[in-house]
Every structure is written in structure tokens, then in C-alpha cells.
Ligand SMILES: O=C(O)CCC(=O)c1ccccc1C(=O)O
């Protein structure tokens with residue numbers, strides 16, 4: 001395979017309703033879609049999941065644009081690529097910048113599967129044709145949270161995650177639990193606590209949560225292991241797991257029972273699969289995380305979630321969770337708490353170009369002649 005051209009689309013779309021985490025409230029989502037075109041004209045799509053500002057990780061849409069245009073795309077343009085896994089070594093001398101790398105790597109996985117006329121999920125040895133869905137409530141207000149949860153339950157979601165932070169925790173979860181005592185419920189703190197909050201975090205054991213996600217800081221793998229010894233509720237790590245080595249450290253130190261795998265955060269599908277394989281060997285549960293993403297990334301998440309270890313529902317929701325109209329066709333839909341995995345080659349969804357062009361704020365073509 002040889003990539004002759006890459007089109008960059010920077011896009012912006014308002015969320016249906018604002019989404020609040022401990023770190024940031026997102027009202028409008030900026031993002032980037034990459035279209036790679038190979039020498040035979042086959043097209044593949046990837047999404048760069050960085051935000052406009054570096055609140056979740058260090059990357060932003062602009063840093064990704066720079067990394068892609070000036071460093072990463074030139075490494076693949078007009079080069080013979082045997083397999084998408086080889087990009088890991090090709091990109092290895094560039095530190096970090098996982099979301100930029102993942103956007104390009106996943107686009108190349110899509111085109112590679114299309115050239116082989118196979119769905120991406122079978123190319124990566126997925127084992128299931130439908131994937132359990134999950135949804136996240138990111139609202140500050142308890143009344144709104146309960147309203148949203150009840151409407152998601154009506155839509156068939158069987159697992160709900162809520163965002164917590166200091167001051168919006170024990171009482172907040174208590175009220176939700178009394179509204180839905182049997183729902184599979186979990187809480188994500190986005191690293192807003194410290195070990196000084198250990199009594200509060202222990203008190204959340206009262207609520208039979210599936211897990212508590214990223215209670216402590218990003219670089220606190222050691223402190224998460226101290227906390228996990230004190231909690232009955234399993235800890236799930238998100239922000240702390242950037243590399244395979246991080247996952248190894250967390251497993252060795254018993255810092256968590258669960259890892260949330262995001263393709264963007266870990267630098268691509270190859271790394272996501274490597275972490276999945278490591279977790280399986282070590283009896284650590286995994287699920288696929290979400291990034292308030294558009295349909296292209298949702299489609300890649302769906303393919304990843306067909307891997308054997310992804311047995312618990314991830315943050316994989318329908319397109320209409322966040323968007324009036326997504327940029328893919330058909331949109332991702334949830335039936336009976338599950339999402340059907342498409343069987344067309346590649347990611348299995350078409351781009352809705354009308355919608356893509358409507359939300360595009362900047363577009364650029366990069367081809368071999370630029371080198
Ligand atoms: O897209 C989704 O459904 C997940 C939403 C979510 O929790 C999230 C969204 C953006 C950045 C980080 C996170 C997170 O998992 O911490």
C-alpha cells in the first residue's frame with residue numbers, strides 16, 4: 001500500500017447539550033478528520049480526538065495539525081507500507097503525540113482493510129457482531145442527571161457513567177442510586193481527588209458502583225495502588241494509561257482492576273490491541289473509552305470493541321447522544337443496549353460529505369508533490 005494524498009478536515013459542531021467533566025465543560029466540539037487516499041484511489045478515514053485546548057491530555061487540534069502536516073504525514077506519503085502495525089516503528093522516533101499518530105494510523109487501517117475487502121473488525125480478529133453500549137451523563141445538576149439517566153434507560157442503555165468531583169460525589173451518587181438501584185452504574189472523577197480524600201472515596205463503596213474511574217492524578221500510578229487496597233470498588237484507570245508500559249506498571253502494582261482503552265490516548269489501534277492483550281493475560285478487565293467523538297472515531301471504537309476482552313459496555317453510545325447529525329452514514333444506533341457492527345469493508349460506515357462540508361472550518365490537501 002502506498003498513500004498518495006491526505007486530506008485534512010478541521011471541523012466544529014455544537015453538542016446537543018453541554019458536557020461537564022471535573023476538568024472542563026464542552027459546549028462545542030472541534031476535531032479533525034483525515035482522509036488518506038492510496039495509489040489505487042482507495043480512501044480511508046481516521047479521526048484525531050484531541051480537543052481545542054489541552055484539558056484532557058497535552059494535545060490540541062493545533063498541535064496535531066502541526067505534527068501531522070510537518071512530521072507524521074511526510075513519513076507515510078509515497079512510502080511502501082506493508083501493514084498498519086508497521087507505523088508504530090515508523091513513528092517511534094517521535095515522542096508522544098498519541099492522538100495525532102492514532103488519527104493517521106486508524107485512517108490507514110481503514111484503507112488497508114478496504115484494499116483487502118474485509119471489515120476492519122475481522123482484520124483485527126474481532127469475535128462479536130454486536131457490542132454492548134454505554135452512555136455518559138455529564139451534567140452538574142442532580143435533577144437533570146436523573147432525567148437524562150431515565151431517558152437513556154428508556155433508549156435501551158444498560159450501563160451509565162456519571163461524572164463526579166469534590167462536592168459532587170456522595171450525595172449525588174446517593175440520589176441517583178435511590179432512583180435506579182439496579183442500574184449498572186459507575187463514576188468518573190477525571191483525576192479530581194487526592195489521597196487526602198480517601199475517606200470520601202471509601203464511602204462510595206456504599207453504592208455498589210461497577211468501578212470508579214481515574215480518581216487520582218494522571219501520574220499517580222503508585223498512589224492508585226495505595227487507594228485500591230483501601231477500596232472495595234474496583235479502580236479503572238483512564239488518563240494514567242498512555243503507553244503499554246504504563247499498563248504494565250499499573251498491573252504490577254495492583255493499581256486498578258479495570259483499564260479504559262482509548263485508541264487516541266494510547267497512540268493507535270496497534271497499541272490499543274497490545275494493551276488489551278496484556279490485560280487479558282493478567283485478568284484485568286477492559287472497556288473502550290469515549291472522547292465525545294464524531295462518527296469516524298465511533299466506528300473505529302466499535303471495531304476495537306469486537307476484540308475478545310471487551311466484554312463490559314464501554315463509553316460507546318449512539319451518534320445522537322451528542323449530535324443532531326453525525327458525519328457518517330448510517331449513524332451509529334443502539335438497539336436493546338447493543339450496537340450492531342457493520343460488515344462492509346473497512347470501518348463499514350460511509351462519510352456523509354454534505355454534513356462533513358457543513359461543519360468543516362478548514363481544509364487542506366497534502367500530496368507527494370509537497371515533499
Ligand atoms: O464520549 C463519551 O461518551 C465519553 C465521555 C467522557 O467521559 C470523556 C469525554 C472526553 C474526555 C474524557 C472523557 C473521559 O472518559 O474521561
Ligand SMILES: [Mg+2]
Nearest residue numbers: 188213214238
Ligand atoms: Mg475518563
